[in-house]
Every structure is written in C-alpha cells, then in structure tokens.
Amino acid sequence: MSDFRETIDVDRSPEDVWAYVMDPARLPEWQASAVVAEPLDAGPVHVGSRVRVTRHVGRRDIPMTMEYTEYDPPHAWGMQGIDGPIRGHVHGEIAPLDDGRRSRVTLELDFEGKGVGKVLLPLIVRPQVRKELPINERLLKDRLEHEAA
Incomplete structure (x- = not known):
C-alpha cells in the first residue's frame, strides 16, 4: 500500500501524456516542489537510467537522484530515490480511455527516511506531499489539456 495515491483523467492520449511526463525538463511545470x-x-531512457531532481522541501532546495525501476511506454513507470535523507518510491500508470483519446493517470508515492530523513519525513515531507500531490495532478491536467489547444 502506498503512502499517497492520486488519479486524474486527462483529455490527451496516453502517448501524449507519456511524452510529457517522461521529459525531465517539464517536471517543474507540473510538480510544485x-x-x-x-x-x-x-x-534513451531504460530501467536503470537516472535523473537528478532538485526539490524545494521545507525551506531548502534538496538535490536527489532517482533511478528508473520500471519503464513500459506508454503504460507505466517506476522510480526510486538512491541517495539523500529522503528517498521516494514512485509508481505511475497511464490507462487509455475512450479508445485512447483520453487517459487516466495514477501516481503512487512512498517514502523512506535515512538518518535525519527519519525525522523530516513525518514533520515536513509527508505534510508537503499530502498538500502538493493533488495540486500536481491538476497542474499536469491543465498543462496537457491547454497545450493541446
């Protein structure tokens, strides 16, 4: 069971959603932190590929390395943090709707704290994610649907 799970329907094909979500340069457009x-x-991206993500957590910008653990275009991906005090575990799925004209996007997140991260996780990280994840999904929907117009 994931710590967090959000689902949203988007008026774009799974291929369009996949291309947007998998582009690291686009991440700050739809993820608030x-x-x-x-x-x-x-x-090309494959299982084992790594991405460096800097996130604003609390009052600090924290760089972290994420590694793909699953890569199944345009259906599912998984990533896990491999360094830092807070290590995220992400699973995303894109399901086709209306014969592939629309998509259902599901994001699941778990976290693991290492060292000081064990303290930061319940005090800062989980409350921030609880607030941010629904916002991120709405941003994703907004960006994808308005970009199509």
Missing part, C-alpha cells in the same frame, strides 16, 4: 530535473545518463 520540483526546481529543476535533468537526466544523468546519455541515450
């Missing part, structure tokens, strides 16, 4: 994201590996 993301400051910047960049791939760390050359070539």
